[in-house]
Amino acid sequence: MRILFIDNEGGGYADYLDIAEHTTIDQFFTIKMSGRSASDFLIRVNRQPVPQDYVLKEGDRVTITPTKIDGA
Amino acid sequence: MEDIREFIRIANTVHDELVKLRKDRHMKLLRRLADLAAKFQELARDSRKMGVSLARGWFTAAESSCWGVRRALGEMSCSISQIQPMAEGPRKELPKLSSLVEELRQLQQEFGDVHFDDEQNSLSVTTEPVTLDGLYLGPFRIQLQLDTLGRVYDMSPYSVIALDPHPASTDESVTHPHVRDERLCEGDGATAIKAAIEQGRLCDFFTLVRSILNTYAPDSPYISIDEWDGTPCYECGYIMGSEDAYYCSYCEHDFCEQCSTYCQSCEEVFCLQCAGQCENCQQMVCRNCIVKCAECGERFCNLCLDEDVCESCKQESEVQENEEQRENKDRTDDRPAAEAKSRPDEGPAKLAG
Numbered sequence: 001m002r003i004l005f006i007d008n009e010g011g012g013y014a015d016y017l018d019i020a021e022h023t024t025i026d027q028f029f030t031i032k033m034s035g036r037s038a039s040d041f042l043i044r045v046n047r048q049p050v051p052q053d054y055v056l057k058e059g060d061r062v063t064i065t066p067t068k069i070d071g072a
Numbered sequence: 073m074e075d076i077r078e079f080i081r082i083a084n085t086v087h088d089e090l091v092k093l094r095k096d097r098h099m100k101l102l103r104r105l106a107d108l109a110a111k112f113q114e115l116a117r118d119s120r121k122m123g124v125s126l127a128r129g130w131f132t133a134a135e136s137s138c139w140g141v142r143r144a145l146g147e148m149s150c151s152i153s154q155i156q157p158m159a160e161g162p163r164k165e166l167p168k169l170s171s172l173v174e175e176l177r178q179l180q181q182e183f184g185d186v187h188f189d190d191e192q193n194s195l196s197v198t199t200e201p202v203t204l205d206g207l208y209l210g211p212f213r214i215q216l217q218l219d220t221l222g223r224v225y226d227m228s229p230y231s232v233i234a235l236d237p238h239p240a241s242t243d244e245s246v247t248h249p250h251v252r253d254e255r256l257c258e259g260d261g262a263t264a265i266k267a268a269i270e271q272g273r274l275c276d277f278f279t280l281v282r283s284i285l286n287t288y289a290p291d292s293p294y295i296s297i298d299e300w301d302g303t304p305c306y307e308c309g310y311i312m313g314s315e316d317a318y319y320c321s322y323c324e325h326d327f328c329e330q331c332s333t334y335c336q337s338c339e340e341v342f343c344l345q346c347a348g349q350c351e352n353c354q355q356m357v358c359r360n361c362i363v364k365c366a367e368c369g370e371r372f373c374n375l376c377l378d379e380d381v382c383e384s385c386k387q388e389s390e391v392q393e394n395e396e397q398r399e400n401k402d403r404t405d406d407r408p409a410a411e412a413k414s415r416p417d418e419g420p421a422k423l424a425g
Binding site: 011013 | 174276
């Protein structure tokens, strides 16, 4: 199934991704942000906070934004 | 701000600005393409000249045209590398009005309150108080100027305003290690911020700015947290930044410019208490370079001593030497007369006998 993923770390690009059915948001985070802690990010699905066992659906909009970013 | 009509009004303004931004990008691209086309014509001209010169056996002229070709190719290569990313363009379509309204609702959820200033045409949110490594900086207002969104690649369309300022003691304009004159130095967040604005993801924009405000990057602040309260001069107490402090290696304290000096001989910096003054030239000299005159015991720099004797003592000693020499000379001149006086006078003595 297809979801929209907005990665606000680095380039901040929005891309459509194909993911497996029944993927939870926690699993998605682990795949895309391997080795990172979810507590360091603001994770929103369709602009809302969701529990980690939320199962992603076709057309969901997922945004992941770091809570700490180095300024200059 | 709860009125849906106000959300729609703001969303309309944002949408119009985003259209301007896209249009502006395309206009810039067109201008660059026009410049590139002009360079192609220049290249074609030089190439024709080169052909004609070679056909007529004018080798020097052909060389000159070849130089023109080389230069045009270099400039075109540079232009193409700059134009290509511009032509790639944004990957996303312009956001719909409904999407922008949803962004504003989400913004209100994330930040608790969103303020729209009709006069300034700005959208603002307030952060929670920021504390970095124990340094309290207070809350900040992130104010996005909606009518400048279209120029996001030329100028920063937002300000970061300290609402309970605790600026650095040496520079009041620095209210946060990464904020000066209400401008945030975005660092690692720069690209994501521009992308968020360009795509109309208002909530992401404000969230990204908040993330930068909540992070201390010790390698690149305007003023580091360690130096936030400045360094007091050990002598007069004046508060100064580390760049303005002078370290005395004798007493191992920091001093301001007024309370420090440098040795004229070795050019090291010292505080006024640890330095001395040359009796002759009055220049400041450090303890290592100040020397006592072997004659008078006064202190001088090494430039004002000649074989450990100051000029004054040297002159005195020369005068003394001269006097001694004169005295010796006088004594030598007087001796024959003295000797002549001490010998018996035969003439008159004989007559008496």
